[in-house]
Amino acid sequence: MRPRGLFVTVDGPGGVGKSTAATALADHLRALGHPAHATAEPSTGAIGRLTRDLADGLRGHALACLVAADRYDHLAREIRPVRAAGTTVVCDRYLASTLVLQRLDGVPVEYLLALNAAVDRPDLAVILTADPAEIGRRLTARGAHHRFERDPASTAREVEFYHDAAETLRRHDVPVEVIDVSVLTPSGVVAAIARAVLALRR
Numbered sequence: 534m535r536p537r538g539l540f541v542t543v544d545g546p547g548g549v550g551k552s553t554a555a556t557a558l559a560d561h562l563r564a565l566g567h568p569a570h571a572t573a574e575p576s577t578g579a580i581g582r583l584t585r586d587l588a589d590g591l592r593g594h595a596l597a598c599l600v601a602a603d604r605y606d607h608l609a610r611e612i613r614p615v616r617a618a619g620t621t622v623v624c625d626r627y628l629a630s631t632l633v634l635q636r637l638d639g640v641p642v643e644y645l646l647a648l649n650a651a652v653d654r655p656d657l658a659v660i661l662t663a664d665p666a667e668i669g670r671r672l673t674a675r676g677a678h679h680r681f682e683r684d685p686a687s688t689a690r691e692v693e694f695y696h697d698a699a700e701t702l703r704r705h706d707v708p709v710e711v712i713d714v715s716v717l718t719p720s721g722v723v724a725a726i727a728r729a730v731l732a733l734r735r
């Protein structure tokens with residue numbers, strides 16, 4: 534039987550550089566000869582598209598349930614089949630995002646863990662963090678994508694909540710790599726994540 538592909542997730546505050554890193558990491562792994570597939574949550578499926586459409590107006594438990602429904606559908610439709618074919622999956626946003634964004638909306642962490650109790654555990658959960666002022670500069674240069682990024686107070690709280698999310702995931706036996714990307718170039722970020730991913734294969 535073909536060995537199952539790894540499952541690597543990339544989370545962090547809005548604008549820190551997740552999408553840049555996740556797509557470049559998949560390209561880098563492929564260039565090294567490791568089949569890799571980049572994906573993201575909300576997914577491109579029907580529930581994911583609905584989630585993106587509604588996420589600015591919907592809050593709290595309702596958004597938490599929609600995000601979890603998309604995650605279960607994403608796993609069944611895309612992530613598990615790709616991994617079963619032996620390809621590593623790199624997912625831009627996953628459970629850590631829920632533990633932070635839905636917590637910002639006031640949903641208790643215990644409720645979020647219960648809602649996500651049957652999702653697949655990543656082989657490696659990467660959490661990108663940075664000085665909030667640097668994240669603010671990146672967000673200003675690129676522009677905000679959604680309500681969490683339009684609230685100027687939210688970046689510092691996200692940074693703090695992602696540290697808590699890292700501890701929560703570790704308590705649930707998920708290997709976590711927290712990387713401070715404040716002064717790293719995009720290729721430096723990819724190199725740091727790739728080192729952690731390739732160490733899993735040894």
Ligand SMILES: Nc1ncnc2c1ncn2[C@@H]1O[C@H](COP(=O)(O)OP(=O)(O)OP(=O)(O)O)[C@@H](O)[C@H]1O
Nearest residue numbers: 546547548549550551552553671675678717718719
């Ligand atoms: N290491 C880096 N150094 C400097 N700028 C970066 C770095 N990585 C990404 N950027 C820039 O920062 C901005 C935000 O990057 P990106 O869109 O990848 O962030 P994100 O975390 O995926 O955002 P979102 O949470 O909104 O999806 C972009 O303009 C990108 O070009």
Ligand SMILES: Cc1cn([C@H]2C[C@H](O)[C@@H](COP(=O)(O)O)O2)c(=O)[nH]c1=O
Nearest residue numbers: 574575588600626627630631634678679
């Ligand atoms: C995975 C996940 C996503 N969301 C919401 C937050 C935003 O509205 C979008 C993500 O957009 P981005 O361009 O990738 O930053 O989805 C959420 O609330 N909780 C989650 O776990």
